[in-house]
Amino acid sequence: MPVRISRINAKNIGPIREFTMRPGPINLIYGENEQGKTALVEFILKCLFKTGARSPGKWDLRDIGGTGKITVTGLPGGKETTFSLTKKKLDDIWSESGAQMPENISRLLVVRGAEPALADNFPGGADKSILSKLLSNEDVLATIQNSIPQNIVKAEITSREITGPAQGRVKQYRDTQTELERINNLFTEAVHTRASHNTEELRTGARDLSEEIGRMEKARLYHAFTLRTRMQKLEKEIGGLPEDEIDNLGRDVDRYAEKKALLSRKTSELKTVSRTRENYEWLRHCREIGDGDRDAGAPPEARAIGLFSVVAFAAGVALVILGRSVAALTLFVFSAAAVALYIHSLRKSLKTGPATREERSRMASEYRRRFNEPLTGRPALEQKFEALGREQGRIAELESDVRMLTEECSALESRIPRVLESLGATSGADENWRCWALKLKKRRAQLIARKHEIQTSYASLNVNEDTLPETDPGVEFDARKLEKLKNTLSAVEDRLKARERDLADIKNAIARETGGSAGEDFESLFRKLAEKQENTLGDLQRTTAGIIAGKAVYEAAGALRREEDKAIAEGLASKPVADALKAVTGSYNRISLEQDKLHISGPDGDYDFSSLSTGTREQVMLALRMGFASRVLGGDPMFLILDDAFQHSDWKRRESLVSLSVSLAKNGWQIFYLTMDNHLRDLFRKTSAVLDDGFEYRELGLQ
Amino acid sequence: MKIAVTADVHLTARADHPERYNALGALLDELTESGIEHLIIAGDLFDRNQRDYSEFEELCRESRRGQISIHVIRGNHDRSLSSGDIALPNVHVADAPEIMRPDGSNTPFLLVPYEDVAMAERISAHVDGLEPDRWILAGHGDYTGGQRHVNPHEKGTYMPVERADLDRFKPREVFLGHIHKPHDSEMVHYAGSPCGLDINETGKRSFMVYDTDAGTMERRPVETDVLWFSETFTVVPSPDEAGRLRGSAIQRIGRWDTGPEDIPKIRVRVRATGYARDRKGVRSVLEEVFQKYRFHDETGVDFGGLMSADDERLEAVARAAIERVDKMEFPKGDQQPRREEIITAVLNTVYGS
Secondary structure: OOOEEEEEEEEEEOOEEEEEEOOOOEEEEEOOOOOOHHHHHHHHHHHHOOOOOOOOOOOOOOOOOOEEEEEEEOOOOOOOEEEOOOOOOHHHHHHHHOOOOOOOHHHHHEEEOOHHHHHHHOOOOOEHHHHHHHHOOHHHHHHHHHHOOHHHHOOEEOOOOEEOOOOHHHHHHHHHHHHHHHHHHHHHHHHHHHHHOOHHHHHHHHHHHHHHHHHHHHHHHHHHHHHHHHHHHHHHHHHOOOHHHHHHHHHHHHHHHHHHHHHHHHHHHHHHHHHHHHHHHHHHHHHHHOOOOHHHOOOHHHHHHHHHHHHHHHHHHHHHHHOOHHHHHHHHHHHHHHHHHHHHHHHHHHHHOOOOHHHHHHHHHHHHHHHOOOOOOHHHHHHHHHHHHHHHHHHHHHHHHHHHHHHHHHHHHHHHHHHHHHOOOOOOOHHHHHHHHHHHHHHHHHHHHHHHHHHHHHHHHOOOHHHOOOOOOOOOOOHHHHHHHHHHHHHHHHHHHHHHHHHHHHHHHHHHHHOOOOOOOHHHHHHHHHHHHHHHHHHHHHHHHHHHHHHHHHHHHHHHHHHHHHHHHHHHOOHHHHHHHHHHHOOOOEEEEEOOEEEEEEOOEEEEHHHOOHHHHHHHHHHHHHHHHHHHOOOOOOEEEEEOOOOOOOHHHHHHHHHHHHHHHHOOOEEEEEEOOHHHHHHHHHHHHHHHHHEEEEEOOOO | OEEEEEOOOOEOOOOOOHHHHHHHHHHHHHHHHHOOOEEEEEOOOEOOOOOOOHHHHHHHHOOOHHHOEEEEEOOOOOOOOOOOOOOOOOEEEEOOOEEEOHHHOOOOEEEEOOOOOOHHHHHHOOOOOOOOOOOEEEEEOOEOOOOOOOEOOEOOOOOOEOHHHHHHHOOOEEEEEOOOOOEEEOOEEEOOOOOOOOOOOOOOOEEEEEEOOOOEEEEEEOOOOOEEEEEEEEEOOOOOHHHHHHHHHHHHHHHOOOOHHHHHHEEEEEEEEEEEOOHHHHHHHHHHHOOOOEEOOOOOOEEEEEEEOOOHHHHHHHHHHHHHHHHOOOOOOOOOOOHHHHHHHHHHHHHHO
């Protein structure tokens, strides 16, 4: 069913106070300049179509004000529909009915100025861009696509990564990604460094070690003090064991042993020899008594002495009587002495005097006993006596030796114990002296060795002996432990320095990354890094979203363009377009788009659209408008509003176009032509005469 | 034995934030009813500068709450808290690392209060004698292993504990405070705050219960006076944008997992972004769907980011692009934009061209 405008009522549209019209097949609206012709066209557009700034038709209309209604017939539902400036538009009705109407249908149905001759603006003739502009959203889609940078268009997006030219947004994406990775790594490293570089633990450890080393150092000094004390004691002890004394002692002990042994030998020898002395003396006695006879009484001298004693005694008695007691006493003493001498002499004479037979018998018996041989006589006795006499000289020598050795031994026995005691040893029995002497020598050597040993230890402590403490710190010095502690402390300090260096490095790195200062505390730098991490992540997400969105939008617009291209191609090949082409041109019946160029065909052959005459191209363009418009209505004709569309055509083409318009009206199309051109007005009047009452004329300014 | 764990209560003066006291009270009551006798508070029991502990003490004395042994670990907000501050026999403040064996349990808990050092420094000094994989670490700080979660109020790194630390010291489980959003990552569990502090801490709140015998952990809900929710809708213009938006809003509310009884507690922030054919219509839909809820402020539905769209050609391109986005392969993960961000970028690309 044809879609037609059945009534137009408008008030106060631009300069038009009131306009009323019941349109017919051909409707000519004439008006001179400033009479409201343009305002009326815009009123019709605004009432029937979406004409906002973002509307598909992209009309740039003025605010014309006013009120009015336009009634349209032939719409879905079959009833008349009235449109106003505020109500629904044709676009909405077709959209609600499901009609696949081009969004910019208004551009097909309303032709302003010289648009039929659009091809003139395109050197080389009409091509796809003309059709697209006229028949599709090509311009919108192209604008959208052109707004998307090529680096996004060329970007490859996969589930793993986005790649593409290192330009614009893609470069920004890569840079931001790299930056974020760097920040993340720095953050991880910073956290790890801080977490693993527990400097406080190390500091505590170093402090504990230092304290322990301090205690051990005190112990070292005290140990040195004790060593020095021990050395002093040893020196004193060594001094108490003088080497020369010990050596002399040794020599004395040796000499003593030697002398004592010699004494023993001499004594033994003397003893042996001394046994002959008794025999010698006995022989001497035997010799003395062997020649006399003691039975003859006392010897003469004994008898003289005995007589003197008697005389002296008698004189003494006399003196006593005489009262000369002192002299008497003297005489008594002499008398007693003489008696004693007499007795002695008598006894002596009894011993040495000539033997008796009995004595000689006993002598022989004794001789046999002593010498184990019989006494053969005086010569044998004398011989024996002489033999023994020779040995008596040896006895004296031995006695002298024994006496001398005894004296020497006595001297040593006296000195050695004294020396031993002075050296701190117990003297004891002399057989222990050598042992003591050796012990003392050994002891001295041991003491010296010990002193050297301690001296070495002391020297190894390397201390200032003026500062040695005398107080025990309560810790036992252990050189190995001290060395181990120092090594451990050194290692801990090295680790601490390394960690502090690492921490300083990471702080510097964060400061460089964030623009902060390495002098800030860790927390402050961490916060800055975290903020930068968050901001960079936000940037990356926005950039990524922009690339994904751009790519999706570009591809979506491209797909829509391809769909529209396909729709255009289908439209060009459709029957309504072919019918319109045939109806308008009278000869061509097929149009196609090949490589963005229009080709038109007819019984006489195929032609490039650009090779056609201007008039033919205008006819073709008008046919395309009509064909595409009627196609959406299943081939039914519609209304066509031509706003002085032929005014720039020459006279001949004007006639042709007007004739074409009348011809279209005959085929069911409703034509509105608005003009200020008297020639065109007259042409329409003349040509439309064939339509009888199908021609409606209104002249603006007269109503 | 079951041990409850919570954190980040951020108690202030009760008059300023009674809901925080009420949430903690409700948690304690839940423990008394469940027969759970130990509660670990993993830091930030008190908000910064809160020095008056009497209202907390009063709270703990109420009803049978005194039967619960409360082990308070210092956090970065209450780092000055010391063991002598709380005058209650059942509340113990761990102001230095210590090993806690609740009722002689075979599972020791190493409580590590917050300090400006790496957590490993404190763990290493106390881990001797703790059998690997048999002890529990409870502290207050950032776990920097796995997916990193950041306290939106505090963007630094607080007493960090690394994955490598856990490998080194081998705790069985780790219970941490500091991140207010409940989160579980392998052996590391953030208890989350028992009461959302503001509109940024959304959703129903919970606390953890750890069974030392079974080695299992469960989360139990906390009754709170306030439930925060924040929803942002990216509107894509279409003839049925209002209907789509309505469906989306109803779906979002459904995900809150709340019942009619929760409605008075709910404070919601609703934002609309993107482009709409009918901004007024969008507003009407959102105001209608959320009409039974209180908004977190007087702004109501925030339409500041919602643009008007009246070009059906652009709309068609936008819709087609969004369909493509939903079918596209592109990098996904923590560092990638969410779908809403890409949709917004699509709309900005189309409508900004």
